[in-house]
Amino acid sequence: MISSRTYTSQGLVLKYFPYKEADLILTVLTKQHGKLQAIAKGARKPQSKFSGHVEPLTVVDIQLAKGKSIETVTQVQTYKAYPSMYSDINKLANGIYISELIDQFTPDKEVNTKLFDTGIKVLDIISTSEEPDLSIRNFEFEVLKLSGFLPELYTCLKCGCEIIAGQHRYSVSSGGVICIDCSDIDNTLELSLATMKVLRYFNRHNITTEPAFKIKTETYTELKSLLIETIIFWLERDLKSSQFIEHLKSIQKSYQRHDCII
Amino acid sequence: MNLNNASNVSDSLNTLIEELSKLPGIGPKTAQRLAYYIVRQPDYENLQLAEAISAVTTKIIYCERCQNLSDYNPCFICTNPNRNTSQLCVVEEPMDVVAIEKSNCFKGLYHVLHGSISPLNGVGPDQLRIQQLFERLQNEEITEMIIATNPTLQGEATALYISNNNAKKDLVITHLARGLPIGGSLEYSDDITLSRAFQGRQQISE
Numbered sequence: 001m002i003s004s005r006t007y008t009s010q011g012l013v014l015k016y017f018p019y020k021e022a023d024l025i026l027t028v029l030t031k032q033h034g035k036l037q038a039i040a041k042g043a044r045k046p047q048s049k050f051s052g053h054v055e056p057l058t059v060v061d062i063q064l065a066k067g068k069s070i071e072t073v074t075q076v077q078t079y080k081a082y083p084s085m086y087s088d089i090n091k092l093a094n095g096i097y098i099s100e101l102i103d104q105f106t107p108d109k110e111v112n113t114k115l116f117d118t119g120i121k122v123l124d125i126i127s128t129s130e131e132p133d134l135s136i137r138n139f140e141f142e143v144l145k146l147s148g149f150l151p152e153l154y155t156c157l158k159c160g161c162e163i164i165a166g167q168h169r170y171s172v173s174s175g176g177v178i179c180i181d182c183s184d185i186d187n188t189l190e191l192s193l194a195t196m197k198v199l200r201y202f203n204r205h206n207i208t209t210e211p212a213f214k215i216k217t218e219t220y221t222e223l224k225s226l227l228i229e230t231i232i233f234w235l236e237r238d239l240k241s242s243q244f245i246e247h248l249k250s251i252q253k254s255y256q257r258h259d260c261i262i
Numbered sequence: 263m264n265l266n267n268a269s270n271v272s273d274s275l276n277t278l279i280e281e282l283s284k285l286p287g288i289g290p291k292t293a294q295r296l297a298y299y300i301v302r303q304p305d306y307e308n309l310q311l312a313e314a315i316s317a318v319t320t321k322i323i324y325c326e327r328c329q330n331l332s333d334y335n336p337c338f339i340c341t342n343p344n345r346n347t348s349q350l351c352v353v354e355e356p357m358d359v360v361a362i363e364k365s366n367c368f369k370g371l372y373h374v375l376h377g378s379i380s381p382l383n384g385v386g387p388d389q390l391r392i393q394q395l396f397e398r399l400q401n402e403e404i405t406e407m408i409i410a411t412n413p414t415l416q417g418e419a420t421a422l423y424i425s426n427n428n429a430k431k432d433l434v435i436t437h438l439a440r441g442l443p444i445g446g447s448l449e450y451s452d453d454i455t456l457s458r459a460f461q462g463r464q465q466i467s468e
Contacts, residue, residue: 015382020287046443052452056382056415081453089422092415096381244381251427 006074008063009033012119013056014099018044025070026054027103028062031116035106038064038071053078057085057095059120080120082127093248094126094136097241101140104235105147115146121207133220134211140227141202149234152176153200166193170226172233189226194219199226275301327398329374329391331356339372346370348405352395352424354378354412362410370408373398378416379423387423399430409437 009030016024024043029035043050053060053076063075085091102119106112122139126132144150155162156179157171167180169188177196178188198215205211215223232238275297283293300308324330325337332338339345339359349370353359359372375390399407409424411417425435441459442451451459 047445047447049447049450052455055452055454058452078452078454083454083457086415086418086454087422089419089426092419092422093381096415096419100382240384241381243384244379244386247386 006063006065007033008061008075010079010116011060011062012099012102012116012123013054013058013060014103015056016040016054022048024050024054026073028060029102029106029116029119030062031113032111034109034111035103036064036071036109038062038073039067040073040076043073050076055081056099057082057123082123084127090245090248091126091132093241093245094132095123097136097239097245098122098126098139100239100241101143101231104237104239105143112146115143118142118146118207125207125210129210132210134215135207137198137220137223137227138202138207138211140231141199142207144227144230144234145203147234149175149230150203151199151230153196153203156182158182165196168196172226172229175230189229190222191226192219192222195222195226198223328372329376329394330359330372344369348403349408350398350402350404350406351408351410353410354417354420358410368408370406371404375411375420378411378414378420380416381419390420392424395424396428396430399428399433404430404433406434406436409435411437413438413440 009032011028011030014027014029014035016026019025019039022042022044024040026038026040027035028038040050040054042048043054045051050073054073058078059080061077061079062073064071065074082091082095085095098119102115106115118139122132122135122142125135129135141151151170152175153163154177156168157174157176158178159182161179163177163179168177168191169180169183169185170176170191171178171183171188173187177191194215198219201211228242278300279290279293279297282288282296283290285293288296300311321333322331323333323335325332325335325340327336327340330337330339334341346369349368350373351362351368351370352373352375353362354375354377356374356376359374362368362372373391373395375392375395377385377390379385379387379390398404407424407428409421411420421437428435439462440455441462442448442455448456
């Protein structure tokens, strides 16, 4: 039986790096074939039919030719782009963070259709929402869940007892909640009832729209630190783009302080 | 690192191959071909090449004003009295200055950032010459800053970062027009380029 050398898929361009005179090597999360690398020949030339379509954070219909080590892009057309991200640095930084998160948690050529759809959904929210932070935390939880690192939220990971509301702490290394009797204060994180409720909400609901509720600042801080610690633990590294987001936030805070003084 | 069998022939040839293979885009085989080509060249041509490499190593410095590579500090462009000192064009790389100068369409001053913000590669604002740019804007009589970063994700991030964090009041900040390239095709254009081309459409003068 003769198999076709080319195939098509919908994909999200996660990143690229320049190669040779005018080529780009793309990392694309495809819906039907998982994450893969592909060379887009001549894509850095202004007249290239690929240019503009292969920028990161673009959803594309892509045709690829099978190669020995990496695929070759033969056709590509934008399916969905996010122009609003190109005019707001916070949206852009958040978009890049989503792209890095997907890239780091996805093994090559492993199909994960749900992750693809969820990734597009959170990018939709980031591009339109003024306060997408809670949706980004929701996506972090979703990535952990869809990659096989779902935190346990209902039974103690040490003794197996059912968790009683308010009587719990969180262990990053164990991968979930621990009852207050089994917890070791030095090796576990504080987990308030409010944060526990938000985590359980994330577990029950897929990202379709922004969460319809708001949470207190201290709950958000606890939630964020808990999810970031979990991500760093499983990846065994920090995400570079999160440092950039923190840098932007620190500048904005210093401007706000400056405005107050004036 | 022994890249080939030249070590059996000559240590100096082997060293040359090793050094050439460190250049971008040059693999071990290409380095070997180049090394044998150099060996066959007349002596004076090889010495000219060696002198040219030696000269850029010892003479090239950064202009402390525009951060471009130059033999002199300040560079020729910064000291040229015929340049418009009220306009400043911000570019990513020294090669961008060469491209703009070749087009002969800009007569102001430049500032070279030496890269673009790329969070995925760990390149943040602190790794670029952005602080020097902000200091320049405060100290010089610049009225317009033209941001000419590449129309890529990193280029746009850099442009947004600079325009958001500039503290100079009454400064006109512009960026180069986005749209269709000469020789390009409307059919293959992406959505963002097309929408910006429509936004920046111009009346055809009679």
